[in-house]
Amino acid sequence: MMNRKEYIRNYQRKWIRARRTKWIMENGPCKTCGSNEDLQVDHINPNEKEFNVQYLWSRVKKIRDKELLKCQVLCSKCHLVKTKKDLSSLASGPKPQRRKYTKQQYFHALDLFYKQKISARKIASMLQIPRGTVSVWMYRDDYSDWIKEYNSEIA
Numbered sequence: 001m002m003n004r005k006e007y008i009r010n011y012q013r014k015w016i017r018a019r020r021t022k023w024i025m026e027n028g029p030c031k032t033c034g035s036n037e038d039l040q041v042d043h044i045n046p047n048e049k050e051f052n053v054q055y056l057w058s059r060v061k062k063i064r065d066k067e068l069l070k071c072q073v074l075c076s077k078c079h080l081v082k083t084k085k086d087l088s089s090l091a092s093g094p095k096p097q098r099r100k101y102t103k104q105q106y107f108h109a110l111d112l113f114y115k116q117k118i119s120a121r122k123i124a125s126m127l128q129i130p131r132g133t134v135s136v137w138m139y140r141d142d143y144s145d146w147i148k149e150y151n152s153e154i155a
């Protein structure tokens with residue numbers, strides 16, 4: 001005998017699976033090799049991922065559709081190959097960061113520091129940016145892709 005909770009869970013699992021299958025059927029076969037076997041959903045650019053696909057199917061249509069625009073169908077073999085490639089490029093490339101300040105602010109601060117020799121403390125108060133943030137910009141390499149750009153502009 002199935003209790004009510006199990007019944008609901010089963011029911012949900014069924015329609016979640018049905019949604020996933022439908023999307024895969026509409027968007028398959030595998031974008032890389034054309035296979036129809038063991039198809040899966042892949043985020044084309046993992047940096048743009050807002051939801052994990054496994055949690056997506058139960059969300060409202062608006063969220064689902066928006067996220068699925070960033071996805072493609074791959075077979076399990078091609079998916080594995082791509083995931084490995086994604087992970088190695090994430091590890092070697094610049095870190096994706098959610099930045100609080102713009103590149104203009106960063107460059108401006110660096111200009112004041114390096115060209116006008118203004119102290120980090122004074123820059124912090126001039127630009128209304130926390131002192132700690134300015135220190136990180138000046139003394140540490142966390143913004144490595146920006147510092148490269150900055151250096152190439154003044155070179």
Ligand SMILES: [Zn+2]
Pocket residue numbers: 030031032033034035074075076077078079
């Ligand atoms: Zn494939």
